[in-house]
Structure formats: structure tokens, C-alpha cells
Amino acid sequence: MQGHSDQGHTNHESHRESHEGAHGDYHSGMVKEFRRRFWVALIITIPILLLSPMIQQFLGLREQLRFPGDQLVLFILSAFLYFYGGKPFLVGIVREVKTRDFGMMTLIALAITVAFVYSAAVTFGLPGEVLYWELATLITIMLLGHWLEMRSISGASRALESLVKLMPSVAHRIKNDGTVEDIRVDEIQSQDTVLVKPGEKIPVDGTVVEGESSVNEAMITGESTPVYKGKDGDVVGGSINGEGAIKVMVTRTGEQSYLSQMIKLVQQAQQGKSKTQLLANRAAVWLTAVALVGGAVTLVVWLILGVEFAFAIERTVTVMVIACPHALGLAIPLVIAVSTSISASRGLLIKKRPAFESSRSIQAVLFDKTGTLTEGKFGVSDIVSLDESFDRDKLLLWAASVEAHSEHPIAKAIVESAAQTLAVSEFRAIAGRGAQGMVEGKQVLAVSPAYVKEKGYDYQKGRVSKLLESGKTVIFVIVDEKVTGAIALMDIIREESKEAISRLKAMGIKTVMITGDNQKVAQWAAWEMGIDEYFAEVLPQEKVEKVKEVQGRGLFTAMVGDGINDAPALATADVGIAIGAGTEVAAETADVILVRNDPRDVVSILELARASYRKMVQNLFWATGYNVIAIPLAAGVLYNLGVILSPAMGAALMSISTIIVAVNAKILRVG
Structure with missing residues (x-):
């Protein structure tokens, strides 16, 4: 039996790794690559700095650090760093040129190429000052920025991997003769009955057929209080059984399980393009144009003014680095990753990203009464x-x-x-x-x-x-x-309904109830919960008309229902929210799915949408706002006043902007 169990564990690990490979291997590999290239670049940068005449002069060690052939050694080290450390950017520019989708890789590659080619020309006879040290610091800082960014993205995606790891590898199946056998979880079939012992993770979605216990569903729904489960109670695979042994009849397995569908929804939400992300991409294109045109104009103007070619090239390189929309490319996706992870951990599943972002503008929320506001x-x-x-x-x-x-x-x-x-x-x-x-x-x-x-x-x-x-x-x-x-x-x-309505009204949102009950019942329920308006004696097929009526008043509207008989109304509303879906996470018409039967989660999703939007706006500002000041300084408009930015300083400013964007996204908090 032990050997069989080990085999199940091995196969389950393989299944788990296939999930993680789909979600985490790419980012994990990118993190390792940039980390390795950064450390190599940093080590190579040290001798490059020590061999660069400008740095030697700054340190007052020019005579002590000079030796025959030192400039050739400097060239070799810089060439290695250009091709090894600069490879991600050189490969990136080829890809962007082929797809005609110019962006940050184009800018970085152009900047380091200009610096290297110019410096190499100086090494072999062209009058001027070599820029190897600036090339080295630029590549090293850019690699550091990429490493930090990829690590942040990878960290934000770990929620997906943790969901997979919730599942146990072995289940105790009860045979027809009443005996128990241990089998791999992926061998379980619908209608099988499994035994879940106290303290074990529940291996499947199912219904309790015997026994009672309290179940910790915190990792599934975000609810910290254990939930009582008795006969006919539904349980979800991945939750943790409490003090009692229970027998569970399997209702869903494999891709149909709640956890699998949750992972799929989270993955779709992370991959989906948001409206704000599309705006950021358009901004990146404009910044690319600004960098290319600005760099060219800077070079031409300084040459016309009669300065040395080395100085003009230096200004051009700096302008390109400053204008690089690198942080902009991270500004929105990282907020999306973090907000999706937060929502998934709380049982708030974002199915359609644009609708979720739009929910920050909701002015009215319509609730189905039975099963939503009531039990x-x-x-x-x-x-x-x-x-x-x-x-x-x-x-x-x-x-x-x-x-x-x-x-x-x-x-x-x-x-x-x-x-x-x-x-x-x-x-x-x-x-x-x-x-x-x-x-x-x-x-x-x-x-x-x-x-x-x-x-x-x-x-x-x-x-x-x-x-x-x-x-x-x-x-x-x-x-x-x-x-x-x-x-x-x-x-x-529901005890939570009054609080949910109160919080929505405090947010300035109009609350409306739709019910098939008579006028008296509807009036009393609306008064009891503090609801602004109600529609009574409404047939299921008439709910759509009530949604349209509220929309007709010019109000951006959300509809909250059970995701099944409210489907037409959910589809008609500007934002459809299926509440209390539990294991029914595949509600096709909903934009957002709330796992728990808790109306307060409607408030949570709106607060998350507003907080996410604020972070996106803040990140767009940090990613682009500094360009207004930095680009003119990089071009040298205050040169006569002694204010000038080197390429390395430009790279540092850009990387600081990137780090601010990453940290700002990571500190997203709601409630």
C-alpha cells in the first residue's frame, strides 16, 4: 500500500507540475535568466569602471591603474558585456522590428548599441571619449530592473500555484463491500464515495452522505471561520476537514472541479487585456516615437551647435534611456496580477477583466432578493x-x-x-x-x-x-x-445583507431589490434592509426590463443574482455579478463570480476595482510623468547652467521609476 501511495504522489506531482508549468515556469525561468545575467554583468562592470579613463580621473588613480593594452582589455570586456548582458535587449529589438511593434526593447537596444559602437570606434582611432563605463552601468542597471520586475510578476502569480498545491495526492475510496482503499486522486470518478478523516484535506468536490464536521474553507473562500457540514452538505476539494470523519460522494472531478475552474478563471483574468492596459500600450508607442525623434533631434542640434561628437552621442543615448517606456510596460500588468491574486484568495473571481474595471463606476446595484439578500x-x-x-x-x-x-x-x-x-x-x-x-x-x-x-x-x-x-x-x-x-x-x-446595503449607500451607490414577492413582503424586506427602491411581483423573464429601466435613468448598473435563473439580467447589466455560486463557478453570463453567499462581497469587489484603478493611475504617472522633466535635462537644455544627466543617471532614474511602480502595485490593499 505504501508503494501504491508513493506512486499516486508521484503522478499527482507530475499533474501538479503541469499546472505550474503553465502558470509559473515562464516567469520563473525569466527571473533566473535576468538574475544570472545581472550578476555576471555586475562583476564585469567593476573592471570596466576601473579601466575607464573618466572614472580613473574622477578617482585620482589614473596613473596607478594604467598599463599597456589596458584599452584593448576594456574593449574586450565591454564587447562581452554588450553581447551577453545586452542579449535580452538585442533579441527584443529584432522581435519588435519583425512585428513592427516598437517599444522598450528597441529603445534599450538602440541606446547600448550606439554607446558600444561609438566607444569601439574611439578605441580604434576615432577622436573622442569612450563610453564603455556608461554602457556597462546602463546594461547592469537595466538587467537589475528587469530582474526585479520579473520577480515581482512571478511573486504575484504564485496564488495560482498555491491553489494547485491545495489538493492532496491520495484519497480513501470506500468500496462496495465497505472496505477502504487508498487511490490516486486522479483515479476518482463521479459518484464514488470517499472517506475524509479528521484534519485531512478534502480531495474532491462532493456531498456529505454520512458524518458531520466543521470544514476550513479559508483558502477557497477567504472565510476564516470553519463551516459546519452535515448530511447533504456540499464540500469543495482543497478545503480542510475539522474534527469529524465524513463520507463524501463525489460530484465533480478533474477539470470540472471547483478548484480547476477557479484556476482557469484566475489565469484568464491575468492574461486578459484591460482597458487601462491598452491605454498604457498606446502611451508606450508614443513614448517610443518621442525617444527616437528626440534622440535624433538632440544629436542633430548639438552637432549643429558645434560640440564634440562624443558629447552629442552621449546626449542622444541619455534621451533614449530616459524616454524608455519600460516601467510603463509593467505599470498595468502587475496591478492586474496583484488584484487578481487578492480577489482569488478572497473568493472573488474576476471572469471578465474590462467589466471588473468598469465596476468602479457603478452607480446602482440591483439585487435579486431570494437566495441573494435572503437565505x-x-x-x-x-x-x-x-x-x-x-x-x-x-x-x-x-x-x-x-x-x-x-x-x-x-x-x-x-x-x-x-x-x-x-x-x-x-x-x-x-x-x-x-x-x-x-x-x-x-x-x-x-x-x-x-x-x-x-x-x-x-x-x-x-x-x-x-x-x-x-x-x-x-x-x-x-x-x-x-x-x-x-x-x-x-x-x-441574511445577517450580512443589511451591512452590505449600508456600505453601498455610504459609497454613494443606489440600491435596488427585484423580487417576485407581493408588494407587502417586498416593502417590508426593503425597509428592513434599508434598500432605496424595490420592484415587486416581477417574473423571472421580466427582470431584464427592470435592469433596462434603471439603466434608462443614466445609471451605470450592476446586477447581482445567483448566476442561473438571473442569467438574462446578469447579461443585460453593465456588470453582472453571480453571488453564492459555490461550486457553480462556470456561470456563463456573469462578469464576476462571488463564491460565498455573502452580499458584502459585492462591496469588496467594488472596493477592489476602485483600489486597482487608483494603483493603475498612480503607476501610469510614475512610469511616464518623470519624462516631462527628465527628457529635456537629458537633451542638455540646462547645459549652460551646469545641469546635465549622463546615460547612467538616466538609466538609474528609469529603474527607480520601475521599482516604484513595482512596489506601488505590490502594496495594493483592500479592506
């Missing part, structure tokens, strides 16, 4: 005692005792609300009206208002009228022919 099942909301000898608890206890023998949904709701029940004799159902039985020697009836009216029972109508007027379902409790109280039931409002 979708009846529960006791009010208990009114009309007899001093029956307090609220006793009234509920006696009613639940009678209703425990009934199969009616309302009866079940009353029983579920009671802590216990008493023994009942002579039980009898009253067709269409309720039920009756003997409790502790007294005749107890739990009946509808229609029955009370038909029989002409007298009671304190004022105390019950509000319940009846609110549209709630009311059950009267009659003990020995006396009306002792009333119990009101309604679709239970």
Missing part, C-alpha cells in the same frame, strides 16, 4: 404572545411540537426554529389550514389566519395586524380553544 428558505421572524401564561419560548415550543408531525415547509421552518419539541398525541392534519394535537394534556392547534377567521376566534387583533399587513406568513397558536399567540415567518434575510 431562500422560511424562518421565524416574529413571535407574539397573547396569553400571559405563554411566553415566546413556550409558544414556539408547543407549536413546533405539533408541527413536527407535519411535512409542510412552513411546519418544518417552525420546528427548525425551536430548540426542542414535546411529545404529541392524537395528531391530525387540518387540510389546507394547519395541524392539531395533544400536548401535555391540552389541545393545541397551529393554523392559518383563514382558519381563525372561519371559526370566529376572538383575539387581540391590534398586536397581530402589523404582521399580517407586512405580508408575512402568520400561524396562529390555539390552546384549548383560546388564541394564545401568533408566529410570523418569512424568507430569512
Whole structure:
């Protein structure tokens, strides 16, 4: 058995590595490549600096560091650094030229090529000063910038790998004869039953068929509190079983599992082009043109002014480095990667990136009521005692005792609300009206208002009228022919709904509820939750018209529903949000999928969208704003005042901008 388990582990590792290869190997390889090239470049740069005349003169060590053939050695070291350290940029310019998609690689490659070719010409006879030291520092700094950037991107993508690693490699399958065998997870089939022991990770999506436990779903939904799971409870592969052993019937395997679909959605979101990203790409093209034209103009103007060719070339190189849109290429993708990782870890799955970004502009949110703002099942909301000898608890206890023998949904709701029940004799159902039985020697009836009216029972109508007027379902409790109280039931409002509505209104967003319930029920529910507006008695196919009506007021609108029967409305809204999708993560029409049945996650996704947009704008500023000042300085407009930027300083400024962009994206926080 041990050998079999090891084999399962090996195969699972292979399966895991195939996932990680799709998501992480590229970035991991790029990180290693730039790290290696950076360290080699840094080592080579040190002797290049020491052999460069300008640096020797600056250090006052010109005589001490000179030796026969030193300039030839300097050329050889610089040539090696140009071809080895500069390879990523030289390969990049070839690719950009072929695709006619000029960008940052073109600028860097042009800058280092101009510097190297010019310096080589000086080494072999052309009058002027060599720029090898600037070439070396430029390449080294650029490699460092690339390394840091790729490492940041790789780090932001690790959420995908962590999702895969959630899955155990072996499962305990229960055979037909009741014995248990350990098999590889990828051998499990739908309808199989597996045993999950206390403390183990649940290997599959399924339904509990025996046992009960609390399950930690924090890595799946972001909810830190363990969730109780009993018979018929749904569990998700990757979550952690608590204190009890449970038997789970498999419902989804492989690519259909929640975790696999979650990984797919996160991957699509990270790869998707956002509106802001497209804007950044257009800005990069313009900066490329500015760099090429600016470099050419700088060279020509300085030559016309009669300066040395070496100085003109130096100004040209610096302009190209300063204008390089390198940080711009990172500004948006890194924010996307970080925000997607944050959302996935909290159970907020971004399916369509442009719609998610647009959600920052939402002005109205329409909620489907049943199953979204409410739990979708009846529960006791009010208990009114009309007899001093029956307090609220006793009234509920006696009613639940009678209703425990009934199969009616309302009866079940009353029983579920009671802590216990008493023994009942002579039980009898009253067709269409309720039920009756003997409790502790007294005749107890739990009946509808229609029955009370038909029989002409007298009671304190004022105390019950509000319940009846609110549209709630009311059950009267009659003990020995006396009306002792009333119990009101309604679709239970989720505890989180009020907070969600309050937070949305604080954000200046109008809240609207759509329900098929009657006007009274809708009015009461809207008042209870603080909702601005409601549409009652709306048929499922009419929800689309209500969405269009709100849009017709000029409001950018989101629709929040269960992702199934609300599909047309979700598709019609500017942003469709499927809430409480649980394992139903493939809701085709939704733009954003919220795993938990928690309306507050709607607020979270809007806050994340706003925070992400702010980071994108900040990064675009840091990536391009410094050009306004730096490019003229690089060109030498303040040369007469003694202010001048060298290529190395230009590279340093550009790299600082890049690092600021990377750090700014990484510190994205929500809530």
C-alpha cells in the first residue's frame, strides 16, 4: 500500500507540475535568466569602471591603474558585456522590428548599441571619449530592473500555484463491500464515495452522505471561520476537514472541479487585456516615437551647435534611456496580477477583466432578493404572545411540537426554529389550514389566519395586524380553544445583507431589490434592509426590463443574482455579478463570480476595482510623468547652467521609476 501511495504522489506531482508549468515556469525561468545575467554583468562592470579613463580621473588613480593594452582589455570586456548582458535587449529589438511593434526593447537596444559602437570606434582611432563605463552601468542597471520586475510578476502569480498545491495526492475510496482503499486522486470518478478523516484535506468536490464536521474553507473562500457540514452538505476539494470523519460522494472531478475552474478563471483574468492596459500600450508607442525623434533631434542640434561628437552621442543615448517606456510596460500588468491574486484568495473571481474595471463606476446595484439578500428558505421572524401564561419560548415550543408531525415547509421552518419539541398525541392534519394535537394534556392547534377567521376566534387583533399587513406568513397558536399567540415567518434575510446595503449607500451607490414577492413582503424586506427602491411581483423573464429601466435613468448598473435563473439580467447589466455560486463557478453570463453567499462581497469587489484603478493611475504617472522633466535635462537644455544627466543617471532614474511602480502595485490593499 505504501508503494501504491508513493506512486499516486508521484503522478499527482507530475499533474501538479503541469499546472505550474503553465502558470509559473515562464516567469520563473525569466527571473533566473535576468538574475544570472545581472550578476555576471555586475562583476564585469567593476573592471570596466576601473579601466575607464573618466572614472580613473574622477578617482585620482589614473596613473596607478594604467598599463599597456589596458584599452584593448576594456574593449574586450565591454564587447562581452554588450553581447551577453545586452542579449535580452538585442533579441527584443529584432522581435519588435519583425512585428513592427516598437517599444522598450528597441529603445534599450538602440541606446547600448550606439554607446558600444561609438566607444569601439574611439578605441580604434576615432577622436573622442569612450563610453564603455556608461554602457556597462546602463546594461547592469537595466538587467537589475528587469530582474526585479520579473520577480515581482512571478511573486504575484504564485496564488495560482498555491491553489494547485491545495489538493492532496491520495484519497480513501470506500468500496462496495465497505472496505477502504487508498487511490490516486486522479483515479476518482463521479459518484464514488470517499472517506475524509479528521484534519485531512478534502480531495474532491462532493456531498456529505454520512458524518458531520466543521470544514476550513479559508483558502477557497477567504472565510476564516470553519463551516459546519452535515448530511447533504456540499464540500469543495482543497478545503480542510475539522474534527469529524465524513463520507463524501463525489460530484465533480478533474477539470470540472471547483478548484480547476477557479484556476482557469484566475489565469484568464491575468492574461486578459484591460482597458487601462491598452491605454498604457498606446502611451508606450508614443513614448517610443518621442525617444527616437528626440534622440535624433538632440544629436542633430548639438552637432549643429558645434560640440564634440562624443558629447552629442552621449546626449542622444541619455534621451533614449530616459524616454524608455519600460516601467510603463509593467505599470498595468502587475496591478492586474496583484488584484487578481487578492480577489482569488478572497473568493472573488474576476471572469471578465474590462467589466471588473468598469465596476468602479457603478452607480446602482440591483439585487435579486431570494437566495441573494435572503437565505431562500422560511424562518421565524416574529413571535407574539397573547396569553400571559405563554411566553415566546413556550409558544414556539408547543407549536413546533405539533408541527413536527407535519411535512409542510412552513411546519418544518417552525420546528427548525425551536430548540426542542414535546411529545404529541392524537395528531391530525387540518387540510389546507394547519395541524392539531395533544400536548401535555391540552389541545393545541397551529393554523392559518383563514382558519381563525372561519371559526370566529376572538383575539387581540391590534398586536397581530402589523404582521399580517407586512405580508408575512402568520400561524396562529390555539390552546384549548383560546388564541394564545401568533408566529410570523418569512424568507430569512441574511445577517450580512443589511451591512452590505449600508456600505453601498455610504459609497454613494443606489440600491435596488427585484423580487417576485407581493408588494407587502417586498416593502417590508426593503425597509428592513434599508434598500432605496424595490420592484415587486416581477417574473423571472421580466427582470431584464427592470435592469433596462434603471439603466434608462443614466445609471451605470450592476446586477447581482445567483448566476442561473438571473442569467438574462446578469447579461443585460453593465456588470453582472453571480453571488453564492459555490461550486457553480462556470456561470456563463456573469462578469464576476462571488463564491460565498455573502452580499458584502459585492462591496469588496467594488472596493477592489476602485483600489486597482487608483494603483493603475498612480503607476501610469510614475512610469511616464518623470519624462516631462527628465527628457529635456537629458537633451542638455540646462547645459549652460551646469545641469546635465549622463546615460547612467538616466538609466538609474528609469529603474527607480520601475521599482516604484513595482512596489506601488505590490502594496495594493483592500479592506
